[in-house]
Amino acid sequence: MSKTPLTLRGAEQLRVELHRLKTVDRPNVIAAIAEARSYGDLSENAEYDAAKERQGFIEGRIAEIESKLARAQIIDPALLDAEGRCVFGATVDVEDQDSGEQATYQIVGEDEADIKAGKISINSPIARALIGKFVGDIAQVQAPGGLREYELLDVRYE
Known part of the structure; x- marks a missing residue:
């Protein structure tokens, strides 16, 4: 079982x-199933079917999260000392060499990725290109529109 990086x-x-799934959602769906059962015939009971489907989703998500946490290699970016190198958990400032646009990203685990919040997955093409680079280095990224180059302007561990 391989470890999965997670901030x-x-x-x-x-x-x-x-915690929410186990203490709020699971009891709610159990109550909904009990209520739907009280309506009688289960073969044509849409409320029962919907509640059972919801229960399956909740139980699946609980199992998925427990598995992810069991496999997680938790990394606190504030404790990193990578000597200015871009690593998992680092926050980086980059500049697109073609357009001159600057962006700030934090390299995070796949479950944490949210481009609108500036968090990119460790498995994304730009993160893979940036890993191991130092300030001033150019990262080449194969994007759908062709090869893009980004200069690494700053690396922070926060």
């Missing part, structure tokens, strides 16, 4: 979701 914040978000 401290990402692990906490998964724990919060797991």
